[in-house]
Every structure is written in C-alpha cells, then in structure tokens.
Amino acid sequence: MSTVLHETTTAAASTGSTRKRLREGAFGHARALACRECGHEVELGPSYACPECFGPLEVAYDFPTVTREEIAAGPANIWRYKALLPVPSDIEQSPNTEPGFTRLLQAHNLGRELGIDTLWVKDDSTNPTNSFKDRVVACALSAARELDAKVFACPSTGNLANAVAAAGARAGMKTVVFIPSNLEKPKQVNSAVYTDHLVAVDGNYDDVNKLASEIAGEEEGWAFVNVNVRPFYAEGSKTLGYEIAEQLGWRLPDQVVIPVASGSQLTKVDKAFRELVALGLVEDKPYKVFGAQATGCSPVSVAYKAGTDAIRPVKPDTIAKSLAIGNPADGIYVLDICRRSGGAVEDISDDEVRDGILLLARTEGIFTETAGGTTVGVLKKLVETGQLDPTLETVVINTGMGLKTLDAVADRVGPAATIAPSYDAFVASGVL
Amino acid sequence: MSTVLHETTTAAASTGSTRKRLREGAFGHARALACRECGHEVELGPSYACPECFGPLEVAYDFPTVTREEIAAGPANIWRYKALLPVPSDIEQSPNTEPGFTRLLQAHNLGRELGIDTLWVKDDSTNPTNSFKDRVVACALSAARELDAKVFACPSTGNLANAVAAAGARAGMKTVVFIPSNLEKPKQVNSAVYTDHLVAVDGNYDDVNKLASEIAGEEEGWAFVNVNVRPFYAEGSKTLGYEIAEQLGWRLPDQVVIPVASGSQLTKVDKAFRELVALGLVEDKPYKVFGAQATGCSPVSVAYKAGTDAIRPVKPDTIAKSLAIGNPADGIYVLDICRRSGGAVEDISDDEVRDGILLLARTEGIFTETAGGTTVGVLKKLVETGQLDPTLETVVINTGMGLKTLDAVADRVGPAATIAPSYDAFVASGVL
Structure with a gap:
C-alpha cells in the first residue's frame, strides 16, 4: 500500500454526522468497518452500527508484512504499532498525547x-x-482529524473526560466534554483545566450519554469518541x-x-x-x-x-x-x-x-x-x-x-506515629 | 572495567552510617566521590561532604566508550543510560520503579x-x-542496596515522599518517610498507601529535615536519599x-x-x-x-x-x-x-x-x-x-x-454552562 498521502476523490463515509473526502491512507491499512455479528462490511467512516443487523462495527484490515525490527525501531509510544492501527502512516506528525509503551x-x-x-x-x-483511555482517545483523535471533524467530544465522568480534554487541547481542536452536574469538584477541575467547553448536565450519566447521542445525530462534524468514531477509538x-x-x-x-x-x-x-x-x-x-x-x-x-x-x-x-x-x-x-x-x-x-x-x-x-x-x-x-x-x-x-x-483508601492508611521532632522521640515511638 | 559482579574484599566506605563490603562494580563506572569545591576525592560510600573543605561531594567517573546504538538498545527507562550512572550493570535485575524516558x-x-x-x-x-523524583530515588535506591542499607528513608512533604515510599515498597525494603504532622490529608495518603512507616513530626519541614540528619548520624544502616546517599541520588x-x-x-x-x-x-x-x-x-x-x-x-x-x-x-x-x-x-x-x-x-x-x-x-x-x-x-x-x-x-x-x-487552579476553571439534559438546552446554552 502506498504511503503517499494526498487528497483523493475517495467517496466519503455515507453514514454518521461527519463528512469529508478522505485522503488516501487516512486509516492506514484498515480496509472497512465489518459487523461483528453478520460480517457485513461498510466503508470506513463515522459509523458504529451495522446497517443490516445493527451489530457493532469493528475495523477490518489488510495488514502488510510487519517485522519485530520495524516495530522496535518506532517511537516509545503506541505509534510503534501504527501499521496495525486505523491511523495514517504520518500519524507522528499530528500533535497528540503520545500515550503508551507503559511499564x-x-x-x-x-x-x-x-x-x-x-x-x-x-x-x-x-x-x-x-489511564489507558489515552490510548483509545489518541486513535479517536486521529479518526476525527481524518474525517475533518469540527468538534472533538465525549460524555464521561472520569478518565475519559480527562483524556479527551487533554488530547483535544494538544491537537488544537474545539473540544466539548459533557459531565453530570453533580460530579465532584476535583474531577471537574481535572478536565476543566484543559478546555473552556466543559458542559455540566443536570442528570445522571445515562442522561449525559443520551444527550451525546442526540447531538451526534443532529449536528454535522462532531466526533464523539465513544459514539460515532467508536470503532476507531476501540482499536486503541x-x-x-x-x-x-x-x-x-x-x-x-x-x-x-x-x-x-x-x-x-x-x-x-x-x-x-x-x-x-x-x-x-x-x-x-x-x-x-x-x-x-x-x-x-x-x-x-x-x-x-x-x-x-x-x-x-x-x-x-x-x-x-x-x-x-x-x-x-x-x-x-x-x-x-x-x-x-x-x-x-x-x-x-x-x-x-x-x-x-x-x-x-x-x-x-x-x-x-x-x-x-x-x-x-x-x-x-x-x-x-x-x-x-x-x-x-x-x-x-x-x-x-x-x-x-x-x-477509596483515605480512611485506611495514615501515619504510624506522630512524634516530637527529636531522635529520642523517634526511638521511643517504636515505629521500627 | 569488568562487568562481572561478585563479592570482593574492597574496603567499605569509611564515612557515614551505612557500611558493607562493596561488590565489584557496585557503582558501575563511578571512580570516587569528588569535592565540587576543592577536587579532593574520597572512596565511594555514604558520604556527602568533603572531609577537607566541607564542600559537596559528587560522583566522578571513568567512563567507558558508549555508543548511541548501545543506549538505543536499552530499556525505555533511565537504565538505558546505566553506563553513565553510579549503578551496577545488572541494575535491571533489581526491582525498582523503572522511571524515565518520558515524553x-x-x-x-x-x-x-x-x-x-x-x-x-x-x-x-x-x-x-x-514527578522527576522517581529518577533520583531510583539511583538512591541502587546505592542503598549496594551499601546494604537496612532502611530506606527521607524527610519530605510531597513528591519525594511519594517516590521514596513507592520505590521502597517495590524493592521490598523497610521504608520510613518523615512528614510534618500538619501536612494535608490527601498528601499523607499519597505516601501512606505504600508504607506502614509514615512518621508525622510535630514541626515544620526544617524540623523534619533536622531529625532526618540526626537519625542518619545516630543509626547504622539507614539510607536517607537526600542526606547520606545524596551524591548518588543527585546523579539521577x-x-x-x-x-x-x-x-x-x-x-x-x-x-x-x-x-x-x-x-x-x-x-x-x-x-x-x-x-x-x-x-x-x-x-x-x-x-x-x-x-x-x-x-x-x-x-x-x-x-x-x-x-x-x-x-x-x-x-x-x-x-x-x-x-x-x-x-x-x-x-x-x-x-x-x-x-x-x-x-x-x-x-x-x-x-x-x-x-x-x-x-x-x-x-x-x-x-x-x-x-x-x-x-x-x-x-x-x-x-x-x-x-x-x-x-x-x-x-x-x-x-x-x-x-x-x-x-492551585480549582477556583480558576469550571463548567462553561450547566444545562438540562436535552439537545435544545445545549443549543440554547451558546457554549459553542
């Protein structure tokens, strides 16, 4: 497969809310989205449910030959495996959080x-x-870019919100994160530091999720990482x-x-x-x-x-x-x-x-x-x-x-002793 | 320099509170501890001040030839540079937190x-x-091991305490962390999760530091990362x-x-x-x-x-x-x-x-x-x-x-809007 990447007239994905002309190699060696249930294949794009049986779509590939040496020569992050992911061969050139290759x-x-x-x-x-969410979000971000999405988004209460807000900031994309309005303040801050577009929703997580799906259906150009670009996201x-x-x-x-x-x-x-x-x-x-x-x-x-x-x-x-x-x-x-x-x-x-x-x-x-x-x-x-x-x-x-x-553990751990600031006090404490 | 590591009769370091017979190559290619002020050299060991002028000691080396290729073939952590650090050539075999090679x-x-x-x-x-403290603590841990220390320790209020408590747990060493007793609870928890030997000291950080130096002077076999093994620590x-x-x-x-x-x-x-x-x-x-x-x-x-x-x-x-x-x-x-x-x-x-x-x-x-x-x-x-x-x-x-x-930033960031869980409410919010 050619690694030359340029605008082509390849037909855009026919479903979902995000449309663009895909460049060649936009999704690397991915061939199609294939239904996990019936095997039906659809074009690569912002689709997540099989039009035949409503089963979940996942990415199918025509893998090239890949050697251990090629992988080992790659960067110390997930892009060392780029040949096996639905991302372009120049993925390292696009700002992303460079997750992975953890201990x-x-x-x-x-x-x-x-x-x-x-x-x-x-x-x-x-x-x-x-969290591991940085892996999946990095793949979703690549898909959002290749699909020319205007907005990068997710509904979440925790790790996913952090990962999306951070990746969106680094990519310079407009990023909207939806959270339940009763989420604890520290968790809000851990996403709000990255984005001006944190939206608190009066409702539980299910309500927030439903709103996300509704927006994905109504709006053009939104990439919800775990909704309409989920097949790419999950590959991470x-x-x-x-x-x-x-x-x-x-x-x-x-x-x-x-x-x-x-x-x-x-x-x-x-x-x-x-x-x-x-x-x-x-x-x-x-x-x-x-x-x-x-x-x-x-x-x-x-x-x-x-x-x-x-x-x-x-x-x-x-x-x-x-x-x-x-x-x-x-x-x-x-x-x-x-x-x-x-x-x-x-x-x-x-x-x-x-x-x-x-x-x-x-x-x-x-x-x-x-x-x-x-x-x-x-x-x-x-x-x-x-x-x-x-x-x-x-x-x-x-x-x-x-x-x-x-x-979760704040009440389970603490100091073994509280002592005066002297050697004698330490010895007397019996800590050792 | 031979990389064969075995017990020898090399004289132990003559100062400080930790003594043992060093194995050959215990500190890699390090030659001595050299005074930063007067250049006086002392044997490798738990010393941190020049016996001649009280200047700070730092590690001096006889470096071998090292190539880019040798380094690149190493692990994706600080031990890829082990030839340039005061650690043995089998450092990867000793459990440590494997820090470094960050983005x-x-x-x-x-x-x-x-x-x-x-x-x-x-x-x-x-x-x-x-935090970067994992780098220095990993080098201190290696020194503590080679010096046969019984206790791994530090005085700290934050990042250092976390790094020492975690590294000590992973190494299976008795680890004592001294903190001021008025330290906020979350910061206490972030060290206390790793160790049963968190000691709260009634006093400020200076008092805690002084106590640490006193214990280092009085007790045999304590390795205080930023006191008596500081020259090794700092190299990280x-x-x-x-x-x-x-x-x-x-x-x-x-x-x-x-x-x-x-x-x-x-x-x-x-x-x-x-x-x-x-x-x-x-x-x-x-x-x-x-x-x-x-x-x-x-x-x-x-x-x-x-x-x-x-x-x-x-x-x-x-x-x-x-x-x-x-x-x-x-x-x-x-x-x-x-x-x-x-x-x-x-x-x-x-x-x-x-x-x-x-x-x-x-x-x-x-x-x-x-x-x-x-x-x-x-x-x-x-x-x-x-x-x-x-x-x-x-x-x-x-x-x-x-x-x-x-x-530090909790009051500076937050949701752009709080909305009802509906698409219309989102559109009306004017967030985008």
Whole structure:
C-alpha cells in the first residue's frame, strides 16, 4: 500500500454526522468497518452500527508484512504499532498525547503474596492523563482529524473526560466534554483545566450519554469518541496487548486478567494477541483470559457464573466508578472469550477493591485507582478459588491511578506515629 | 572495567552510617566521590561532604566508550543510560520503579502563544509517581542496596515522599518517610498507601529535615536519599539531560528552562550535556541554561539580578511548595551555569504560576503542578523581557503533575454552562 498521502476523490463515509473526502491512507491499512455479528462490511467512516443487523462495527484490515525490527525501531509510544492501527502512516506528525509503551513490571512481591510463580503488572497509570483511555482517545483523535471533524467530544465522568480534554487541547481542536452536574469538584477541575467547553448536565450519566447521542445525530462534524468514531477509538486498546507481548520478549503470556466495564478492552487485548499470531510476530499458543468486575456492577460475572449468554443490565452501585457500566456493550464477547480460552469472569466486593489497591501499593509501589484495585482483588480471588493456575505465567492490567480515587483508601492508611521532632522521640515511638 | 559482579574484599566506605563490603562494580563506572569545591576525592560510600573543605561531594567517573546504538538498545527507562550512572550493570535485575524516558513533546501551540519558533516540553509528570523524583530515588535506591542499607528513608512533604515510599515498597525494603504532622490529608495518603512507616513530626519541614540528619548520624544502616546517599541520588537528574539530547535526535537544544529548588536538577542537566559532548555522543555547541523560581522563594533569582554570588536564604511563601527551598544548596552553581552559558534566572508571582499551569494545559494538554506552572510562567516572562531568544530551539522541563496541587487552579476553571439534559438546552446554552 502506498504511503503517499494526498487528497483523493475517495467517496466519503455515507453514514454518521461527519463528512469529508478522505485522503488516501487516512486509516492506514484498515480496509472497512465489518459487523461483528453478520460480517457485513461498510466503508470506513463515522459509523458504529451495522446497517443490516445493527451489530457493532469493528475495523477490518489488510495488514502488510510487519517485522519485530520495524516495530522496535518506532517511537516509545503506541505509534510503534501504527501499521496495525486505523491511523495514517504520518500519524507522528499530528500533535497528540503520545500515550503508551507503559511499564510492564515483573511483580515478585505481589506474586509471592498471592502464590503465583511468575506475575507481571502492565501499568497504564503512567499514561499522559494517567489511564489507558489515552490510548483509545489518541486513535479517536486521529479518526476525527481524518474525517475533518469540527468538534472533538465525549460524555464521561472520569478518565475519559480527562483524556479527551487533554488530547483535544494538544491537537488544537474545539473540544466539548459533557459531565453530570453533580460530579465532584476535583474531577471537574481535572478536565476543566484543559478546555473552556466543559458542559455540566443536570442528570445522571445515562442522561449525559443520551444527550451525546442526540447531538451526534443532529449536528454535522462532531466526533464523539465513544459514539460515532467508536470503532476507531476501540482499536486503541489493542496496543495494550501488543505491548504485553513485545515487552515479554515477543511471546504471549499464559493468563491475563483484565477489568471489564463495557468489555471492549478485554476483547481488544484478545484481538491483539490473535493478530500478532496471524502476523507471525509471536508463536501461537493457548492463553486464558480472565475478566474482573466489582460485585456492585457485575452483569458479566453474574452471567458467567449462571452459565448463560443473557447479560441482565444492572444499576451500578460500587466505588469502582470507572467500571460502572450497567449494560456492557461487549459483555457477550467477553463471556465468549473467557469461556473459550478456559478463563473466567469474577467479581469482588468494594472492601476487597480497597484491599486490592493497598495490596498493589504495598507490594509493588503502584498506587492504582478503584478499577485497578478490582483487577488485583479479582486476581487474588481467582487464585484462592482455583480458577487461575498459579504455576502459569500471568499478566494483570492496571488501567488507572490512585490520585483520581483517593477517597477509596483515605480512611485506611495514615501515619504510624506522630512524634516530637527529636531522635529520642523517634526511638521511643517504636515505629521500627 | 569488568562487568562481572561478585563479592570482593574492597574496603567499605569509611564515612557515614551505612557500611558493607562493596561488590565489584557496585557503582558501575563511578571512580570516587569528588569535592565540587576543592577536587579532593574520597572512596565511594555514604558520604556527602568533603572531609577537607566541607564542600559537596559528587560522583566522578571513568567512563567507558558508549555508543548511541548501545543506549538505543536499552530499556525505555533511565537504565538505558546505566553506563553513565553510579549503578551496577545488572541494575535491571533489581526491582525498582523503572522511571524515565518520558515524553519530549514538540509544543507547537505553546510556542505559537509565546512567539517561540521551536519549543519542546520535556514532560516528567508521567513518571511512576508522577514527578522527576522517581529518577533520583531510583539511583538512591541502587546505592542503598549496594551499601546494604537496612532502611530506606527521607524527610519530605510531597513528591519525594511519594517516590521514596513507592520505590521502597517495590524493592521490598523497610521504608520510613518523615512528614510534618500538619501536612494535608490527601498528601499523607499519597505516601501512606505504600508504607506502614509514615512518621508525622510535630514541626515544620526544617524540623523534619533536622531529625532526618540526626537519625542518619545516630543509626547504622539507614539510607536517607537526600542526606547520606545524596551524591548518588543527585546523579539521577542527569537522565533528564540525556533524554532531551537523545529524543532531539542526539543533539543539544539552544536553550533550556529548568525549575530551581535546591538547584541540583539544573546543575545535573548541564553536567549531562557536557558528558555527552565529552563522550562524543553529541556535537559540541553553545547552549543557554535558564533557572525558574517563584517570587515567594527566589533567593537564586534575587542574587542573579543583583549580580552577586551571595545567596541570601529566605523563608518561603509561595504556592509552589515543591520549589520552596529557602537556602538552596546548589544555588551558587546555578548562578555560575546560567551566567556562564548566557542564560538567566527569573521569578514570577503565584498568580503567574497559576496562569502558567492553565497555559500549559490549554495549549498542550499537560496538567502540571505548581512547579511546572512556575517554569512555564518564567519561560513566558523570559521571552517578554527579551532574555530568551525566541528564534532559538528551546526546551522547557515539566517536573510534576497537576493532581498533586489541584487547589492551585480549582477556583480558576469550571463548567462553561450547566444545562438540562436535552439537545435544545445545549443549543440554547451558546457554549459553542
């Protein structure tokens, strides 16, 4: 495929609210949007539902030959995998937050604590706005640019709002972030620093979401990252899988534990592993995929345990807000992947979430948010219940950072002693 | 130098409170600790003041030949420069936080705003505990290990406490962090999550510091990162300079703007640039170094403007707490470097610090803490006052992240509108 990028007369995408003439290579080696249910393909553009069966669309590719060396010669961010993403080959030239290639830490201490022989933590808390959302938003931003969107936008309460507001500022795009008006002030500030266009909506998150869909339908030229450019956005999560494999020395782990909100991340890590095998970049081997939820919002785990495919929507009630999606769009695919691979889906209580946060901080020096506490806590439960094999190499994903959900553990930790400023007082304190 | 590492009978360091037989190569290619004032050399060990003249000791090396290719083949963290640091060649085998190799972002928007042709932001907010302190602490941790320290420790109010507590947890070392007892609860939590040995001291930061020095003098086997292993610790800041040069494509910038607290970071970036030239890794060229302070704690800037070498200690009164060192140990060297290179030292008000935070967030999508707001605000002032040449390639360093000092801008930003959850309400709001 030519990497020369220029304006062509390629027909614009025929659906959605954003239209432009696409330049050649606007979406890299992506071929089409393909329906996950019926396989029907539509042109690349701001579409997200199959016109035949309303199934979800995802990006399909005609991949070129890609070598480990080419990838290793790329930048220390997600664009080292640009040949495998729906982005143009000159993506590095467009200002973006340059997320990814985060740490994969071998977790000796946590492994010892849990009785797992070989354990790794993939730590996405060190992304530009401190969550894995920077990956997906970077891919959505590229799509928004190539589709000539006028406005970059999202509805969100947390990590996504931060990531969109930051990426939009860096790209110099008009960026509108919709939040529920009762969102805590610190979380508002963490998005409002980046944009003049933070909009508070009197309603709950569902109301905010519905408003976003309405605007996406009514307005021309809006790119809502998780609505009308969602297929491009979702592909960003594949980079977590690519990085895990590359950082392990170009091989797949035996087991991987991933938090489940919409379920998109888990399905994309699995997709990434399969792509790497298909491309000959890693050896084929069996691996088990595990999903983690908080009990207060565990529709996928409930369905898994009931042995059914029917996911019953729930009203979330958990401190793990960034996992609190009561009706997860990709839940059905999560069930399929976890069952087919020999993994499982498990859930834990909010107290166990808090324990998970402290366990990871105390053992590996990683301060995670409630989503990460959920994943680590579920890892522990999976071992204890015999669902995860502690003799197999395991990777657990941390998706965000603890400063964003400080309250979750604020009452659980503190000074061991308060002393007068003297050596004698320190000795007398018995701290050591 | 042999890279075979084994126990030898090399004499232990003769000063300080931590003693052990050093293994060969414990400090890599470091040769000795050399006095910055008189040049007197002492053995590598837990010493920080010259026994001859009480000048500060810093690490001296016998560097091997190092190539760009060897460095590029290393990990995406500071250990890619291990041959240039006082660490053993097997440093990657010892659990540490793996900091560094953070983003160097070309700042088109901020450059345009300030009228600077070519501007880069070196963004250290994406380190493991979200500040540059992870770099220095990783080097201190290695020294503590090689010296067989029993306890890893620091006095701190902020970023350093976080970095030490996290690194100590990951290393599995007993870690004690001393803080003033009146430190705000969220800042306490951000260290207490990692360690059971947070000690609150009834007193101000000076009292806490004095207590730390007292314990370092009385106790065997304590490694206080910024006291008795300070020479090793300080070397970690060199990696900021190495990375800037490598990420620019192995060349030096024309101008670099660096915050000044103790002044150590600025002197080490300069040292790094000179080492790269000496090693033939970059071409020699003139570069100007600029220091940034907040007016409420600007002893170095005051001395610079007065044209004197006498730095008069001050009592800090600024929101830029992580720069609030009233009696900066390396201030005199900062003056020398900035004057000799044709740079300058400048300071700005707390309101300008807040402006700097928002300016960086709005233009580049980077949410920095007050220290970064200081540096960006000073950059602006340097251009406006004609002290910095806007036609020369410039790098500005961001040392930390905004969630840690959220209050600084909490009253300055917020929603543009609060609306009912309907499309009509959005249109009527006039947000766009």
